[in-house]
Amino acid sequence: MINPRLLRAALPFLSLAVVLGATFYVQPRTMSYFGLNLMLQYAVPIALATIAQMFIITVNDLDLSIGPFVGLVGVIAATVLNGTPALGVAALVACVLAYGLVGALIHLRSLPSIVVTLGLSFVWLGIAVMILPSPGGKAPPLLRSIMTFSVPYVPFPIVAAIVIGAIVHLALMTTSFGVIARGAGGNPKALTRAGWSMLQTRVVMYMLAGLFGVLSGLSLLGLTTSADAHVADRYTLYSIAGVILGGGEFIGGRVSPMGAVVGALTLALAGAFLIFLRISPDWQIGAQGAILIVVLAMRALITSREARS
Amino acid sequence: MSTEAIRLDGVEKSFGAVRALAGVDLMVGAGECLGLVGHNGAGKSTLMNVLAGALAPDAGRLFVVGNEQTAGWSTTAAQAAGIRCVFQELSLCPNLSVAENTRIVHRALRGLGWKTRARALIRAKLDEIFPGHGIDPDDEIADLPIGKRQMAEIARAFTVTDHPLRLVILDEPTSSLDAVTAQQLLAYLSQEKARGTAIILISHLLGEILAVSDRIVVMKDGRTVAERPAQAFDRASLVSAMGSETDVEVATEQARSAPDLDAPIIVRARPHGPRQDSELIVRKGEIIGLAGLAGHGQTDMLLRIFAQKDVRLNAPMAIVAGDRQSDGIFNLWSIAENVTVRSLRAFTRFGLIDPAKEADMARRWRERIAIRTPDMANNILTLSGGNQQKALFARALGSDAELILMDDPMRGVDIGTKREVYGMIRSEAAAGRSFLWYTTEIDELTHCDRVYVFRNGGITEAIDAAGLTEQRVLQASFAEHAA
Numbered sequence: 001m002i003n004p005r006l007l008r009a010a011l012p013f014l015s016l017a018v019v020l021g022a023t024f025y026v027q028p029r030t031m032s033y034f035g036l037n038l039m040l041q042y043a044v045p046i047a048l049a050t051i052a053q054m055f056i057i058t059v060n061d062l063d064l065s066i067g068p069f070v071g072l073v074g075v076i077a078a079t080v081l082n083g084t085p086a087l088g089v090a091a092l093v094a095c096v097l098a099y100g101l102v103g104a105l106i107h108l109r110s111l112p113s114i115v116v117t118l119g120l121s122f123v124w125l126g127i128a129v130m131i132l133p134s135p136g137g138k139a140p141p142l143l144r145s146i147m148t149f150s151v152p153y154v155p156f157p158i159v160a161a162i163v164i165g166a167i168v169h170l171a172l173m174t175t176s177f178g179v180i181a182r183g184a185g186g187n188p189k190a191l192t193r194a195g196w197s198m199l200q201t202r203v204v205m206y207m208l209a210g211l212f213g214v215l216s217g218l219s220l221l222g223l224t225t226s227a228d229a230h231v232a233d234r235y236t237l238y239s240i241a242g243v244i245l246g247g248g249e250f251i252g253g254r255v256s257p258m259g260a261v262v263g264a265l266t267l268a269l270a271g272a273f274l275i276f277l278r279i280s281p282d283w284q285i286g287a288q289g290a291i292l293i294v295v296l297a298m299r300a301l302i303t304s305r306e307a308r309s
Numbered sequence: 310m311s312t313e314a315i316r317l318d319g320v321e322k323s324f325g326a327v328r329a330l331a332g333v334d335l336m337v338g339a340g341e342c343l344g345l346v347g348h349n350g351a352g353k354s355t356l357m358n359v360l361a362g363a364l365a366p367d368a369g370r371l372f373v374v375g376n377e378q379t380a381g382w383s384t385t386a387a388q389a390a391g392i393r394c395v396f397q398e399l400s401l402c403p404n405l406s407v408a409e410n411t412r413i414v415h416r417a418l419r420g421l422g423w424k425t426r427a428r429a430l431i432r433a434k435l436d437e438i439f440p441g442h443g444i445d446p447d448d449e450i451a452d453l454p455i456g457k458r459q460m461a462e463i464a465r466a467f468t469v470t471d472h473p474l475r476l477v478i479l480d481e482p483t484s485s486l487d488a489v490t491a492q493q494l495l496a497y498l499s500q501e502k503a504r505g506t507a508i509i510l511i512s513h514l515l516g517e518i519l520a521v522s523d524r525i526v527v528m529k530d531g532r533t534v535a536e537r538p539a540q541a542f543d544r545a546s547l548v549s550a551m552g553s554e555t556d557v558e559v560a561t562e563q564a565r566s567a568p569d570l571d572a573p574i575i576v577r578a579r580p581h582g583p584r585q586d587s588e589l590i591v592r593k594g595e596i597i598g599l600a601g602l603a604g605h606g607q608t609d610m611l612l613r614i615f616a617q618k619d620v621r622l623n624a625p626m627a628i629v630a631g632d633r634q635s636d637g638i639f640n641l642w643s644i645a646e647n648v649t650v651r652s653l654r655a656f657t658r659f660g661l662i663d664p665a666k667e668a669d670m671a672r673r674w675r676e677r678i679a680i681r682t683p684d685m686a687n688n689i690l691t692l693s694g695g696n697q698q699k700a701l702f703a704r705a706l707g708s709d710a711e712l713i714l715m716d717d718p719m720r721g722v723d724i725g726t727k728r729e730v731y732g733m734i735r736s737e738a739a740a741g742r743s744f745l746w747y748t749t750e751i752d753e754l755t756h757c758d759r760v761y762v763f764r765n766g767g768i769t770e771a772i773d774a775a776g777l778t779e780q781r782v783l784q785a786s787f788a789e790h791a792a
Contacts, residue, residue, distance in 0.1 A: 182405060183402040183413050185404065186403055187401065190402055191402070192363075193394070196413070253402065254404045
């Protein structure tokens with residue numbers, strides 16, 4: 001019999017393979033360089049947002065504002081960054097710092113992160129709408145050329161996803177800082193007893209989340225070429241679902257960067273798959289939810305088997 | 310006596326009205342093993358947390374090798390001074406591997422190749438203390454059984470990188486170890502002493518303390534009450550040092566009439582622990598005490614009876630929670646609502662609650678149990694802790710329950726309130742109600758008809774009211790052969 005632990009680690013990859021196989025079966029023409037490129041093009045911003053969410057989940061918090069935040073970054077990049085680059089860069093740096101401040105606030109006042117970030121989601125959206133009341137703006141040419149970069153043989157989104165996953169894996173899973181970050185989610189008391197500052201750890205993780213949120217917004221803008229404050233509203237749920245699909249858990253510092261990226265790819269593919277099935281967009285969210293429930297049910301099954309053995 | 314490693318002078322610490330440490334002087338020398346014993350709530354854990362830098366003392370001074378360290382004492386400073394703790398509830402991150410957990414206590418384990426060094430460090434120490442341990446440094450803590458987790462944590466405390474090791478405090482280190490590994494640890498402690506490391510050993514296993522310590526300090530009510538070389542103590546003298554100095558029983562106002570052995574049995578339960586033969590029996594009108602050290606299965610027993618899990622029982626029940634903040638009160642509700650919630654079913658008419666009956670019950674109980682409030686409609690949090698607890702008693706006593714389970718209900722309750730409640734329990738018992746009362750205060754056991762002493766989830770002794778002494782309860786609580 002297969003080791004349940006191994007099975008659980010393999011589950012995100014198996015889910016991706018199943019969704020990919022189903023897509024190829026329904027629409028064989030997607031089984032090509034061009035087809036995959038098209039289906040997965042939005043996987044890169046979703047993967048970056050998922051990684052941002054994963055940093056927050058690592059310290060047992062949840063970010064309900066990442067979607068509007070990604071939208072705000074897109075709006076800033078399409079207007080300020082495009083017009084006066086120096087001011088644009090400063091604004092994006094301020095966005096990352098704002099995330100750090102939010103982390104500090106949540107820690108110092110021991111506030112529930114869900115409430116704080118839910119409130120902030122409206123703040124981000126409000127600022128974005130104020131800057132850009134109706135869809136418009138223009139992506140800086142550099143972003144456009146990065147996102148349309150083509151790699152021979154393997155579609156760019158796949159290469160980008162693997163690179164993102166590998167870098168974050170190295171940083172979070174193998175460095176000595178990564179141990180402290182994950183330990184903060186696993187047993188904060190033990191960390192405090194060992195003399196580590198939970199405040200510092202949390203602020204760093206929130207700023208990393210802010211950084212990846214910015215990267216997500218920029219890459220999304222590179223694809224859409226013009227900005228819209230509402231463009232990434234669904235990313236909040238996508239990012240949470242991606243982390244969980246990828247084998248992460250809401251509490252306990254159990255996360256997997258590679259899994260999170262694979263989870264994001266699965267979600268992006270699931271969207272395309274449902275379109276090929278001619279399921280109306282109204283039902284897509286529900287259908288994606290159903291996919292999520294199936295995968296989580298499988299995991300629960302594996303976990304209960306693990307507990308028994 | 311060897312050179313001094315750590316010294317405390319008149320250290321005090323209070324939590325609200327509770328004085329956890331009332332001026333403790335303590336010295337431990339380099340290469341010395343100090344045994345620290347005391348009953349629940351004697352202040353051992355608080356003392357340990359002060360030494361570890363996790364709690365700042367309210368008063369008193371702390372010296373490391375003769376240098377005063379009181380100002381700026383913190384967990385980081387304690388680490389740098391070479392003080393390590395093995396806490397009773399383990400301080401490992403379950404989602405990390407053994408090697409990664411080692412990294413958490415060593416700032417020096419960083420940069421390229423830190424993981425290789427961490428693995429080698431913890432493996433060498435595990436091999437040294439627990440030969441044949443069977444733990445891989447890459448094992449995730451969550452996958453290890455509790456005994457191996459404890460081994461990993463103990464070994465981690467003895468690993469050395471940049472700061473020399475000066476003092477290791479072990480709180481119940483053998484509680485999850487089997488006999489062989491416990492022996493390995495105790496043997497290792499003498500090796501470690503030879504290297505000049507000071508050790509403070511906190512344990513409820515008196516045999517262990519007597520065998521390993523050079524000197525033994527006994528704590529009671531936040532003070533050290535006895536301090537002698539280990540040879541000067543034996544089991545009996547240690548137990549009596551932990552008990553109250555006066556050792557007189559609280560005079561029970563009127564002796565309870567002998568229990569009626571023909572009364573119907575309403576609970577019959579077997580604890581889950583090692584001694585399956587012992588059985589807990591409650592008859593109608595009895596007050597039964599559950600005693601022993603905290604966390605030895607008393608609360609589990611109450612909860613199992615409450616959940617009616619493999620327990621024979623024929624009576625409606627109510628439970629009085631001890632941790633009233635988390636298990637007792639509804640802190641957004643009024644006092645009246647808190648009192649009546651258990652009895653609402655009796656007040657319904659056409660499926661709706663009759664407010665007149667509800668208010669009537671609240672009013673009656675306010676008088677009967679003397680809840681000090683101008684208005685029962687006030688929020689429950691307007692009451693003092695003792696009065697909140699009275700409201701919880703009113704909730705249970707005012708219900709139709711024939712059996713009242715009490716989970717150490719007098720925690721943090723003032724003596725006046727306690728007296729009132731004791732009287733009420735006795736009169737209710739005389740009226741035919743039964744009580745199952747877990748308490749950590751030995752004095753309270755004098756109100757009981759029979760006391761079951763728990764150890765490791767099992768009952769080590771059943772003591773009748775006539776034979777009840779503090780000595781006997783302590784002896785049974787510390788019984789080392791519960792099998």
